Amino acid sequence: xxxxxxxxxxxxxxxxxxxxxxxxxxxxxxxxxxxxxxxxxxxxxxxxxxxxxxxxxxxxxxxxxxxxxxxxxxxxxxxxxxxxxxxxxxxxxxxxxxxxxxxxxxxxxxxxxxxxxxxxxxxxxxxxxxxxxxxxxxxxxxxxxxxxxxxxxxxxxxxxxxxxxxxxxxxxxxxxxxxxxxxxxxxxxxxxxxxxxxxxxxxxxxxxxxxxxxxxxxxxxxxxxxxxxxxxxxxxxxxxxxxxxxxxxxxxxxxxxxxxxxxxxxxxxx
Numbered sequence: 004x005x006x007x008x009x010x011x012x013x014x015x016x017x018x019x020x021x022x023x024x025x026x027x028x029x030x031x032x033x034x035x036x037x038x039x040x041x042x043x044x045x046x047x048x049x050x051x052x053x054x055x056x057x058x059x060x061x062x063x064x065x066x067x068x069x070x071x072x073x074x075x076x077x078x079x080x081x082x083x084x085x086x087x088x089x090x091x092x093x094x095x096x097x098x099x100x101x102x103x104x105x106x107x108x109x110x111x112x113x114x115x116x117x118x119x120x121x122x123x124x125x126x127x128x129x130x131x132x133x134x135x136x137x138x139x140x141x142x143x144x145x146x147x148x149x150x151x152x153x154x155x156x157x158x159x160x161x162x163x164x165x166x167x168x169x170x171x172x173x174x175x176x177x178x179x180x181x182x183x184x185x186x187x188x189x190x191x192x193x194x195x196x197x198x199x200x201x202x203x204x205x206x207x208x209x210x211x212x213x214x215x216x217x218x219x220x221x222x223x224x225x226x227x228x229x230x231x232x233x234x235x236x237x238x239x240x241x242x243x244x245x246x247x248x249x250x251x252x253x254x255x256x257x258x259x260x261x262x263x264x265x266x267x268x269x270x271x272x273x
Contacts, residue, residue, distance in 0.1 A: 023082075026086065082254070094262050098262070183208045183209040
């Protein structure tokens, strides 16, 4: 009996399992993001009363977590199954969506550089809209507080922006104890304080003078703080963008290489 050895194309196990390993991380991370989003909603009672989703007048950070998690989960699943089952359709879907996301990122970066002033205005309007809804959602409240404390700022342009919130405005008809005040995250931090004073911003804006405010709260707006932060950290921002872009290009390369191997095997077979 004679045995013949035929040389033919075959799918590279190296690329196949690299592709699988690459995507299993994103798949699991996507599942974790989705679980965290639904857990946050359950804590706020949204799952027991879905009409609360439509009552939000500001930005709910949970939506961002859920959207990012869903995209990562779907792409990770498509990449994992596409690699293991050698499914060209799933691999093309994966590489196409990753390429589309990469294109959107580049477009957003270019538009942000070209249209800096309109972008600044849009960010200011977005921030003010969420200042109005500050007390509507606990996650939004924590997000704004974190932004103000990390950047040593208050409001979009200045502390008077908090006059747009029904709890902090200075109108005579406002019955709130926080009337003419600002959130505690606007207060100047004292390293000696061991207990957080959540009432430090009460009645601050009733003093009437910005010079007097500066002894108690931050008087710089968060838009100005962001403008100052970006040039100081431009290399960090660029580095993060480059790392994300390289990861995306590696994913596209692995998927396209695997697709080429699978197509060669099918061509030789038929």
